[in-house]
Amino acid sequence: MKKDHIPFNWPHMTGKELYYIAEAHFNGRLAGDGPFTARCHRWIEERTACRKALLTHSCTAALEMIALLMDIQHGDEIIMPSYTFVSTANAFVLRGGVPVFVDIRADTLNLDESLIEAAITPRTRGIAVVHYAGVACEMDTIMAIAERHGLMVVEDAAQGVMATYKGRALGSIGQMGAYSFHETKNVISGEGGALLVNDPALSLRAEIIREKGTDRSRFFRGEVDKYTWQEVGSSFLPGELIAAFLWAQFEEAERITEVRLAAWRRYHELLEELETQGVLRRPVVPEECRHNAHMYYVVLAPGIDRQRVLERFRAAGVSSVFHYVPLHSSPAGLRYGRAHGDLEVTVRQSESLLRLPLWVGLTEAQQDTAISVLRSAVTDDTR
Numbered sequence: 001m002k003k004d005h006i007p008f009n010w011p012h013m014t015g016k017e018l019y020y021i022a023e024a025h026f027n028g029r030l031a032g033d034g035p036f037t038a039r040c041h042r043w044i045e046e047r048t049a050c051r052k053a054l055l056t057h058s059c060t061a062a063l064e065m066i067a068l069l070m071d072i073q074h075g076d077e078i079i080m081p082s083y084t085f086v087s088t089a090n091a092f093v094l095r096g097g098v099p100v101f102v103d104i105r106a107d108t109l110n111l112d113e114s115l116i117e118a119a120i121t122p123r124t125r126g127i128a129v130v131h132y133a134g135v136a137c138e139m140d141t142i143m144a145i146a147e148r149h150g151l152m153v154v155e156d157a158a159q160g161v162m163a164t165y166k167g168r169a170l171g172s173i174g175q176m177g178a179y180s181f182h183e184t185k186n187v188i189s190g191e192g193g194a195l196l197v198n199d200p201a202l203s204l205r206a207e208i209i210r211e212k213g214t215d216r217s218r219f220f221r222g223e224v225d226k227y228t229w230q231e232v233g234s235s236f237l238p239g240e241l242i243a244a245f246l247w248a249q250f251e252e253a254e255r256i257t258e259v260r261l262a263a264w265r266r267y268h269e270l271l272e273e274l275e276t277q278g279v280l281r282r283p284v285v286p287e288e289c290r291h292n293a294h295m296y297y298v299v300l301a302p303g304i305d306r307q308r309v310l311e312r313f314r315a316a317g318v319s320s321v322f323h324y325v326p327l328h329s330s331p332a333g334l335r336y337g338r339a340h341g342d343l344e345v346t347v348r349q350s351e352s353l354l355r356l357p358l359w360v361g362l363t364e365a366q367q368d369t370a371i372s373v374l375r376s377a378v379t380d381d382t383r
């Protein structure tokens, strides 16, 4: 890290990662589904009350497993936001599915539940929600719509570890959910993820798909006397070294979340003044959502040139980033997906959103620097 430079993200290590990796090494158990993987599975199952948790090598892999478990066929439609990471859509496109992009709410930037029903066609199979910034979608409404139309709800909870909706863990509410432990998320293993299965009818198949389409997990439990090829699958499981690393992070997940929340709240308090001045708006967290401080973002007021603000950050040595480039108008989105409506909120918000540095170890002085760069950039621009 260059002195005086404030990075956007800095992966937090708890200090025990190498110790647990050494333990896995010493045990001589390096392939997947060893003792550390089992511990990680139990941890997720206990914390989220999901039926079955399975570590995967990424959230992307967990989403691909979801598409396989839904048995997505050519032309099947999945309703999802356009304002998301590519993996949400890619996982279904790989199976011949068609993402149907629906607009987001202007407050939480989550899928706008009031627009879902109009996007349903006879080909619709499911709704893929994305809990943006660890703030839950309006799940009661979405689950009720899905039930009325016989659709599955799957949760891209990549950003939602340790966050809840009405007391329920994100990823445990729909039929299936996916977590990410990528280095840029809150709880990490470099690359990594998990599939959460809530529908009991899917849990055995999930194990099979993850183990190259075989019933190897049942064989190891002594439930069958040999394992064989059962259905289409792949290798979705991480090795034990990754699980050992992740276990060290799980042990500290509570503290990591608290530290991030403290930094998040500090940004939130100190930026209230700029919101009152009308130059930006701060994130909105509905009453029923407990978020995990995955990110702190601001949405710049119309007329403020984001590019100029980003340049000011760069000049000051503070890393600020934006995302997402909407999927519905991207080259692959146009080819494989379909937009429902004009997605006006998606287009507008994605052009004016800015994320501030947020990581465990970010100092108050660094936060103050980021805030003052932002303040001078947005006030200059409008006055």
Ligand SMILES: *Cc1c(COP(=O)(O)O)cnc(C)c1O
Binding pocket: 057, 058, 059, 060, 061, 084, 085, 087, 088, 130, 156, 158, 159, 179, 180, 181, 182, 191, 192, 193
């Ligand atoms: C990070 C992220 C992913 C991808 O996670 P990987 O573990 O890197 O595959 C998918 N969806 C969303 C919303 C994300 O933020």
